[in-house]
Amino acid sequence: MDGWVFIRLVHALRQVSVAVSSQDIRDAQMCLRRYPNISDKEILKTLFVHRPQDSAIFNTVWEIIVGDSQSPEPEKTHNNISPQELEKHQDRQGAGGQGIGCGSGGVSLTECGDSLDASKLANFIPVKLEELAGSDMDFEETVKRILAELDYYTWINSYDLAYQRGSLSEEAWYAHQSRRSFILEKVRQQVLISQVKADNSWDPLVRQYWLFKPLSHLSEEEKGLVRSSIRKWAKNLALRPGYRWKSYPKGVIDIPDVIRKSVQWDGHLFQLGYRRKVPRAPELVVLCDVSNSMAPFVEFLIYLVTCLRKGFRKIRVFFFIDAVWDVSEYVWDEDLSDVKQEIKSWGHKVSSGFSDYGAVFKELAERHLREVSSRAILMILGDAKNNYRSAQTDYFAQISEGVRRVYWLNPLDLSEWAERDNAMREYQDYCSKVYRCRTAKDLQRIVKDVF
Incomplete structure (x- = not known):
């Protein structure tokens, strides 16, 4: 490999x-x-790839830096489809004669079916990527x-329908998947x-x-990666808990306690006092906005709280939109199925689907604040x-004065x-501190700062 290409790839x-790492470079x-x-x-x-989740991003970087120089342009595509034959595809209609998916001149998957070689797909993308990349679309x-220009959705729907009707074998169905x-x-x-x-x-x-990536845009596989990372962060936190001193029969000699006891014996030391460190476990109160725009973010915060439950003496979780309801009993299963159901059932708990933070804080201050310890940490998730x-x-302000953080x-x-x-x-x-909590990276920083 050319040295300059190698440097660009590593960078x-x-x-x-x-x-x-430097050792990775030497080994390579x-x-x-x-x-x-x-x-x-x-x-x-x-x-260079030490984690499975980095494999896809390595492939993309490789295609950008190395792929163009090492992969010559093929003169013909799969099944010997020439450029002249491609032009014929541009004038054809899509499935059912509706013209769906031909777009600006690409090949419709409903016409090619499984005869199109997916490894050559880049040659068939029917829109100009350079123009789309420079547009305002995300x-x-x-x-x-x-995908719409490729007639992808019609194509997969036709296979789904064929499988449901029993006209597609299991082998063909899994190959299609x-x-x-x-x-x-x-x-x-x-x-x-x-x-x-x-x-x-x-x-x-980087954004992908x-x-x-925004937590609301993660695929199921990426959600699994985030949950796995949260478990790892929580495990690391468990190794360094906070501590306070408490009297014990054995341990470190407690000098102030020895002096206090010696007073009754005219300053003579007849009895030693001991103390040792015990974990400090304050109360944690979590308040989550579960309106439609916030629901995808709630799942990850609740999962984090579930992983950290051993580090707190007591944890209370509240959901809200324009009223508050206690869901503490639902947050201890790692699959969070009950929590997800509670998020979906907000219509049974509140009068509308529109957030009202003022009404929520009023209800929290008047009905729930007296039940919360003054040493509690209050964590609010909301836009x-x-x-x-x-x-x-x-x-x-009354709530802020009634808790520790x-x-x-x-x-x-x-900016929003x-x-x-x-x-x-x-x-x-x-607030003691306000964080942007949009991505897993943001959540990682919050874990390090707060817990």
């Missing part, structure tokens, strides 16, 4: 949060010289646009490559890395969008906190 991987250089018969990609992927919208997953992955990769080239930076790729209702900051986790970007419908600026003066 790019580090830019997108794939850790490549040695293996590239020692094993010339093994492909460079396999060697470097083996040495990543997910661009991917959906391309594998194929559609590959096509989706390839389209997403091509969109990322185009956005990186259009921006001339790695930021688009599971640690930096502070109050639907132009009164913020009632006097009640929030108040931490507010807001999934919105800082100043919008007219947002009361975050009014509430943040009464």
Whole structure:
């Protein structure tokens, strides 16, 4: 491998949060010289990718930096489809003669079916990626646009219907499932490559890395990665709990206690007092906005609380929209099925689906605050969008004075906190600290700071 290409590859991987150490680089250089018969990609992927979740991002970086220079353009596509034959596809209609999916001149999957080689899919993407990459559409919208142009949704629906009718064998069905997953992955990769080239930076790729993606946009696989990381963070925290001193029959000699006891014996020491450290376990109160825009973020915070429950003497969890209800009994199962059901059932708990933070803080101060320890930590998850209702900051100030710490986790970007419908600026003066909590990376930082 060319030395300059190697340097660019290492730099790019580090830019997108794939850790490549100096030892990894030395090992890679040695293996590239020692094993010339093994492909460079396999060697470097083996040495640089230490976590399964980094595999996809390595492949994308490789395609951007190395792929173009090492993969010559094929003259013909799978099944010997020539450019002239592709032009014929551009004028054809989609499935059912409806013209769906031909878009701006690409190949419809409903016509090609499984005869289209997914490895050559980049040659068939029917829209100009450079134009879409420079538009205002975000990543997910661009991917959906391309899939629609490919007639992807009609294609998968036709197979689903055939399978339901029993006209498709199990073997063909599973082969189709594998194929559609590959096509989706390839389209997403091509969109990322185009956005990186259009921006001339790695930021688009970083934004699609599971640690930096909005929690509301994560796939099921990425959600699993976040939950796995939360368990790891919680385990690390369990190794360094806070402590306080308490009297014990044995342990470190308690000098103040010995002096106090010696007073009754005219200063003579007849009895020693001991003390030892015991874990400090304050009360944790969690208040979560479960309106439609907030529900995806609640799941991860509750999962974190579940993992940390042994570190607190008592944990109480409340959900709210424009009223408060206690869900503490539902948060101790790791699958969170009961919690998810409670989030969906808000219609039975409140009068509307619109957040009213002022009414919530009033109810919390008047009905629940007296039950909360003055040493408790209050953690609020909410976007502070109050639907132009009164913020009632006097009640929030009363809550802040009644507990030890108040931490507010807001999934919105800082620029959105100043919008007219947002009361975050009014509430943040009464918080110990306010965090943006939009991604797994944000959640990791909060765990380190708060717990």
